[in-house]
Amino acid sequence: xxxxxxxxxxxxxxxxxxxxxxxxxxxxxxxxxxxxxxxxxxxxxxxxxxxxxxxxxxxxxxxxxxxxxxxxxxxxxxxxxxxxxxxxxxxxxxxxxxxxxxxxxxxxxxxxxxxxxxxx
Amino acid sequence: xxxxxxxxxxxxxxxxxxxxxxxxxxxxxxxxxxxxxxxxxxxxxxxxxxxxxxxxxxxxxxxxxxxxxxxxxxxxxxxxxxxxxxxxxxxxxxxxxxxxxxxxxxxxxxxxxxxxxxxx
DNA sequence: CCTTGCCCTGACACCGATGTCAGGGCTTAC
DNA sequence: GTAAGCCCTGACATCGGTGTCAGGGCAAGG
Numbered sequence: 001x002x003x004x005x006x007x008x009x010x011x012x013x014x015x016x017x018x019x020x021x022x023x024x025x026x027x028x029x030x031x032x033x034x035x036x037x038x039x040x041x042x043x044x045x046x047x048x049x050x051x052x053x054x055x056x057x058x059x060x061x062x063x064x065x066x067x068x069x070x071x072x073x074x075x076x077x078x079x080x081x082x083x084x085x086x087x088x089x090x091x092x093x094x095x096x097x098x099x100x101x102x103x104x105x106x107x108x109x110x111x112x113x114x115x116x117x118x119x120x
Numbered sequence: 121x122x123x124x125x126x127x128x129x130x131x132x133x134x135x136x137x138x139x140x141x142x143x144x145x146x147x148x149x150x151x152x153x154x155x156x157x158x159x160x161x162x163x164x165x166x167x168x169x170x171x172x173x174x175x176x177x178x179x180x181x182x183x184x185x186x187x188x189x190x191x192x193x194x195x196x197x198x199x200x201x202x203x204x205x206x207x208x209x210x211x212x213x214x215x216x217x218x219x220x221x222x223x224x225x226x227x228x229x230x231x232x233x234x235x236x237x238x239x240x
Numbered sequence: 241c242c243t244t245g246c247c248c249t250g251a252c253a254c255c256g257a258t259g260t261c262a263g264g265g266c267t268t269a270c
Numbered sequence: 271g272t273a274a275g276c277c278c279t280g281a282c283a284t285c286g287g288t289g290t291c292a293g294g295g296c297a298a299g300g
Contacts, residue, residue: 004246014247016288033296035247055223058286077230086234090227093220100217103175107210110197114206124276134277136258153266155277178256 001038003028010046017046023059025049025066045069048076056093061085121158123148130166137166143179145169145186165189168196176213181205 003014010017020026021036026045028036045066052062064085065076076082123134130137140146141156146165148156165186172182184205185196196202 002247013288015290018249019287031247033247035296053287055226075230075233078234080234083231083234086227086231090224090231093224093227097217097220097224100213100220104210104213104217106175107206107213110195111203111206111210113195114198114200114203122277133258135260138279139257151277153277155266173257 001040001042003036003038006038006042006046009043010050012046012050020046020049020059025059025062052076055089057085057089061089121160121162123156123158126158126162126166129163130170132166132170140166140169140179145179145182172196175209177205177209181209 001009003017007014007017017026017036021028026038026042026049028038028042031037048065048069049062052065053059064079064081068079068082069076071079073079077086121129123137127134127137137146137156141148146158146162146169148158148162151157168185168189169182172185173179184199184201188199188202189196191199193199197206
């Protein structure tokens, strides 16, 4: 499978796949051409990568998940190295949720204050 | 008051104050030197700016708040123009909270799955 | 032969608030 | 006169995933 086909099947672009490769997430073989050649299993890997990115992981965080999948596991998150990253990200998300909740309260208070001023 | 003093009092840097000016948030007078000259009221404005930035507003969003303060109001958020921005940001924050909550659930599920595998 | 369509590499653009550096001017104190 | 410390402008760097363009190769079909 060439890069364009994999990109289509994964719902992304060749540019993006080359970026993942540049960061060590995928390692396609090369045809005599120099063209990247992917086998079907890579589709699964790319899906894993994109799901994790969508959940706010960085490319470097994702490496353990990919390694875990490549090692034959049924999912990328069932390895201890992945768990470390999962826990770190969970802490970040909790932090973010706390701060956003605070922001939300301040916003609501300020909006409330406007309405009160309008009916003095 | 010169820029360095205002920066110190506001807990920020001259660079940052020049950036706010560049984006139309503050307009200091100039000494014969060319040096920026700020009066005390600007400290209040800078605090407002920094609070809003910390709550995730962009510099453009902040303009109505500053205008509201300058118009003699007790706070930057008590004007209808500010309310529009407040409501928009509140919607953004709600969106973000929803998505982060989803992420958090996925993370917890995956962590749970690891523990289950360890005690089969 | 020429076109079309895919592939390759390398590089710049984006967004937004801030840091930082270069190169130069003013004021004050020694 | 000179050193220190503030000020000025202008410009590039940051972070991260992606778009996009330039310049060039390869393959298949007319």
